[in-house]
Amino acid sequence: MSQEYGFDLVLFQRSEGIAALQKANDFSQKFGLVLNDAEISALTERRFESLKSVGRVEFGEGILPKIIYTFADSPYLMKDNYFTMLDELQDCFYYYKNENCDVLSDDEMLSLMRQLFDNKAEGVIYKLCDLLTERFCGFAEETEEADEEGDE
């Protein structure tokens, strides 16, 4: 896409994303969760890979700072798994954003993820993914049923 329009999206997003993550670090520090420069850089790169793999484009600073603000006080996030968890939560967010056809806003999506993550998923990412799949498949069925009822 960037080449097609002579418009390098990634270039702009990268610098904005890094600055926002550094700012989010100040917040997460309160919970003993800090990303070093290498981790910030790696997460920023992973963001583009993740977006590319699900065919999405992001503008602004990215979803990672919001993930940090939403999940920083979760009992399941710890110093040792912080980087990996953020990476997986980011993947999960973009994937299920597509799966729910953008019906949920970012905030609604993160709030749902946090609620499931802390409760039924018990801080396990694959369980969270299963629950989200269940939720959105259910949502799709409900929508179809509602559409059918509407047609009638």
Next chain:
Amino acid sequence: MNYFLPDASELLSAEESAVVQAKLWQLFKYRASCYLMNESTSMPESVAQELIKSICFTLGLALKAEQRSVRFLLDANFDALFRRGIRVIEADVAKAKRLLRIAKAGSPQIRNIYFEDTLNSISDFQKKYFYYYFAHEITCCIDYLLCTSVPEELFGVEYICEYLRRIIAENIFLACFEVQKVKSLLCHNHGHYKTMPLNLCEPVFINALGLALAGKEPRRLTLESSDCEKASAVIAIGGEAAIVQAAEQLCESLKISDAFAKRYFCNVAASQAIRLVGASEQGCLNNAFV
């Protein structure tokens, strides 16, 4: 950017291009957040592509309307330029509405379902045209073929206006002939002309052009073999220039005063020239006429 702000990369250095891209990025971010009502920071790539196309198209329209070069973008306030582009689009939408009324009022008394469906679809264009976000889209179904199609570099309402101008020109041309003669010519050309995706004007124009080349009354619409021979002799001497000149004479003899229509049919004649010259050289010009 390359599609709607043509030759930008040629006129701007790499540094200048980066300045324009940075401004475009800021505008895209703002437009994208408006589109998502600030509820999301990401969107499917396909939607982002359309938004960028639309922004570039709108900026390009503003530049065109103000007769400014791409270099103007270096110092321009993109938000303001975008708003001016939107105003150009709104004016064009109003123009398209007027053109549609004229096109409908001047429709030939000859039925063709593709012609009717296309005009009906253009009637709905405005309702489906979300120019704040998808200004480059052609939100209607255009199935009716023209004598010469609208250039591919036109999009959105620009395309619709140009399409309607061409339809009006063709209507003006067809109105110069007796309906029965046109119907019988079309029927001879294709028995099911009412339900086929074909242009009503082209066969009429070609025959009238042939008669003009032969120095005969174009309203007659039928060519004798002697007319074909005369037309062939004129083409053999004058080539494409003679064909275009005959189109000009044809418009004059039909008393077509509309400047766009005159220019349009000269272009149609020029686009048919290769075929007519070729047929003339092969000695089968009569096959080019109906």
